[in-house]
Amino acid sequence: MSATRKAPSGPVVRPYGDTTGDGMVQVSFTLPLPHDKRAEGAALQLAAKMGMEPALLVHAKAMGPDFTFFVVYGSVTHLVDVGDVQVVEREFPLLTPKEVNAAIKKRLRRKLVVVGACIGTDAHTVGIDAILNIKGFAGEKGLEYYRELRVINLGAQVLVPELVNTAREVRADAVLVSQVVTQRDAHIHNTT
């Protein structure tokens, strides 16, 4: 809390358990301690430091000799000023498939060519397939559904030179590269 605390600009809210303003939250976590009274005290100390006051330790269970799993419920002391929340709005309008087709036809006067691939060692095509395959994802059709788009999906484990060659060959307007986010940041290495 700084001394120059400004007045809240929007509605101020707290989490809702079963009563307005009760501030109730639930958290679960593991501590690298054997399960005993000291471990439970440590869990409550962590809850207090997270702003849960009072905190209720509702579940503690040993996982092997060295770890304990906790579930804690409690009221948080923090307030959320909704007025301070900044939302990044989309900077362009969302077009329907029909409008997209019309726009391409009018402005490009040819088909828009899209090449997609999972590059390098990556074999996880779920993401690129959701974008490209006609079936799409969660009710939104994929790009293959758009009449004015020509989609070339190269699939999994495509070598970058191969992707570049294909993109040149078909004179791609857009190249979509997919990489799963893995441990050890393999995706950063592969895309930079």
Place this chain on the structure above:
Amino acid sequence: MSPRKQPVLELDPAVVRRARSLARTAGRPVVDLARHHTTVSVERATLRLAGLSGADHENLPWVNHLVDAVRAEVGLEHGVTTPVWDALRRGEAPDLITLAQKASAGAVSFRLPTGRDATAATRAARTSVARGIRTIDRQRTARERLIRRHGDAPRTPWIYLIVATGDIHEDIPQAQQAAREGADVIAVIRSTGQSLLDFVPEGATREGYAGTYATQENFRLMRAALDESSKELGRYVRLTNYASGLCMPEIAALAGLERLDMMLNDSMYGILFRDINPIRTFVDQRFSRQVHARAGIIINTGEDNYLTTSDAVEAAHTVTVSQLLNEYFAKEAGLEDWQLGLGHAFEIDPAVPQSFRLELAHALLARQLFPKAPLKWMPPTKHMTGDVFRGYLLDGFFNLVGAMTGQSILLVGMMTEAVVTPWLSDRDLALQNVRYVLDAAGGLTEDFHPPRDGFIQTRARQVLSEAVELLEAIVADSDSAGDPPLLSAIADGTFGSMRRPPTKGKGLDGVVVKADDYDNPATTLLEDGATR
């Protein structure tokens, strides 16, 4: 594995026979094709069985050097062993590894021996390769002995857990902890990208992406650690890895030599999902399955993958078709029913009405079509969201289908699928979920008899008839090159909507048409069941 005695689904035996016979019709020309080709990886696997291991200072294995050198001089169409053992007989080097080292420097001249020299070379090759085959036999006996000594998994389904840190020395304590928590089977996921390496890395590895490299030393270290765990826990803990990708035959050989217990090994996965050349895949496939058959290894097939890329209701019959093809190819290679861990998965969108009943129908169909196979039941992944509470419930229903339909191997689902790599607590909660469902409902197989013309039976019959239709379309497929119908069907995008022509794909340059005098002592020993 105790299949129920009374069949639960009343499938028309004539339709089931028709499905199997179509799978045979589709598969047989592909087996013929496989018999007439060899690959660089089959040849390297043969050298590994003869005891050639190790790599140069850049980590390129000696088996690669030797196969490449022979290929450059006399070609591989006669097999790698005859020119290699001929060179040894001529005194080009005192032993295999020295020969490989000299060959890598271009200091060996290979020839194709004739007459007595040829006979002597093939005999010497057979003696050396037979030693590796006998090691595989000894490892199989050792597994049987350890299961007798420590006991087997306490019940089915076997609980299958994955470790994947990238570092074998991190994997080991995690695997041992998972075994203590109740895992019957430990799978070490491979580093992403290993499937496209045309060599097997060497030694203990500590660097991997989203998994750990499959190497002979990593296999040995993990098996030794799980042998300790088996002793501690009083039950044999099984180890799983992947015989797939460009080095499938070599990895199968290493798995046999190091006593791995299960291997992921699908007949078409590499073609469809890794864009590996279809002929390369089917040739490598057959050799690797012959090794698995000999080693007493249970294979796990990858039908779950079809359901993650296609809709699990619409594509249900593609799973059945793939299971039937996998069964045909497996049995042709000598695998027995108890070694066929055919895969399937709980991947229907939970928003679909009656999704649970559909899952039951599909799972029962697989159970009943393959009553003696240790079916592998895979958890939801595609419809798992960040809502871990809902995910936990979905995993519970997945476990319940597994219990109600008598599945054999249950891959434990994590509620944090699609969120994070599993936390310690996620694994603990997931195992509680499995244990609760199996303890509470494990006996439901006895009581659960869906009525004859009810929803479940009708759906199962429908999926089976769609599978027969698809198989009929496959065997009727053709292309201008006169390829086997299954290959032209794969080229047409019949599976997973992916078009994979036999003239394209990775690893094609490693495929060789066999000459009339082709010799491979490993294949001979595996096909004849001989030990010397």
